[in-house]
């Protein structure tokens with residue numbers, strides 16, 4: 001089966017591409033320009049297509065049976081996903097699996113949730129058979145904050161004390177790869193970890209795995225926003241993350257556990273201790289860099 005994976009150098013899509021290769025599929029992956037070809041998993045055939053370039057996306061779609069659509073969050077996300085959905089419609093693909101978010105709606109507080117809703121609506125109206133996959137908060141999100149941990153171990157993020165059903169990126173990718181082939185076509189899928197944990201518990205697990213004493217401290221949302229912008233994120237994304245952490249997660253809306261990993265993969269989801277163990281070196285290295 002010929003499968004096109006959009007954004008195939010990304011956290012989830014690179015893992016999906018790897019899973020599809022292992023399933024025996026013929027995998028084509030988009031990269032935004034030629035310089036990113038070397039970042040593709042070995043065995044994935046490159047298609048150079050900036051998602052803003054509709055004709056390049058049409059070309060990438062030629063001869064494709066099924067599509068996995070995972071787009072980066074950006075102010076152009078709805079238009080970029082729209083180019084992929086339109087290309088899929090024109091070429092008559094059998095199926096498109098789209099990664100989305102919980103709470104996608106036209107009047108969501110997060111711009112990224114409004115963009116996902118717009119893409120979902122276009123997909124529903126396109127006539128292309130589809131499945132929407134909604135993951136919880138990726139455990140791997142925490143890696144971008146490893147360098148934020150202060151010399152005394154204080155780790156400030158504005159997420160409050162509510163439990164979060166964090167999910168491992170490998171589980172999200174394996175469920176998507178399964179949904180690409182599942183018969184009959186799956187309905188909406190929600191992928192979370194098997195248990196929810198607070199950020200204080202996450203910090204304790206990383207401390208145990210890395211040997212570094214890390215203390216989660218409920219941070220100030222304005223300071224978080226400023227630090228995200230200083231780290232090079234665009235302001236819309238930094239604002240979305242601030243709202244997500246300070247209002248959605250803090251209020252406990254990210255704690256619900258789904259059984260869909262068990263349903264599609266016939267095993268338990270990977271737990272946070274697994275993520276902490278495999279990421280321990282990253283958290284230790286940050287301590288060494290800081291001295």
Ligand SMILES: NC(=O)c1ccc[n+]([C@@H]2O[C@H](COP(=O)([O-])OP(=O)(O)OC[C@H]3O[C@@H](n4cnc5c(N)ncnc54)[C@H](OP(=O)(O)O)[C@@H]3O)[C@@H](O)[C@H]2O)c1
Nearest residue numbers: 007008009010011012032050051071072100135136137138
């Ligand atoms: N993080 C979470 O907890 C979470 C939870 C639920 C849903 N989501 C959704 O997951 C999606 C992000 O997944 P991810 O974290 O796996 O993505 P990611 O790692 O940010 O990867 C995004 C991919 O898109 C590519 N890309 C960016 N701009 C492009 C353009 N103009 N043209 C072509 N390719 C472009 C990137 O290429 P380069 O390698 O060249 O940069 C990269 O391959 C978002 O839609 C988000 O809303 C995330």
